[in-house]
Amino acid sequence: GVPxxxxxxxxxxxxxxGAPLVEPYILATPNYTYGPKTVPPGEYFVLGDNRRNSYDSHAWGNTCPAQxxxxxxxxxxxxxxxxLSYWPLDAFGFVNNKIIKPHVP
Incomplete structure (x- = not known):
């Protein structure tokens, strides 16, 4: 998520x-709930591609001190x-590093 x-x-x-993210690159869907939360200015929400076992934004919020x-x-x-991108295999190759929007229908 972007600001x-x-x-x-x-x-x-x-x-x-409110729109589901199309994620053909993950093997298992997330088995937890999170949010909804709005990403503040100047910050980003990040998730690992191993949705069920990544130490990422959804996990950091659960270890945070109150307030x-x-x-x-x-x-x-x-x-x-x-x-370089190596997964999924059909996308193997150099990355052009342009900013892209996630595929949200």
Missing amino acids: GDTVEVKDEKVYIN QQCDFVPEENIIGQAW
Whole structure:
């Protein structure tokens, strides 16, 4: 989720702004619920592709002290850049690193 998006996980699906996220790249659907929560300005909501066993935004929020929001990653903490995609195999190759929107119908 990007700033301003409302993210929710329910019924084994991820929803962005109320629309289900199309995720052909995951092997197992999430087996937890989350949100709905709105991503604050300058922060991002991230999920690992192993939805059932990733230590990601949905898990960080559950370990946060009261009155503090830990679910999101501040933009200044995002420092990596992808250069190669190897999964799914039909997408194997170099990544062009342009900003793309997730496929939300």
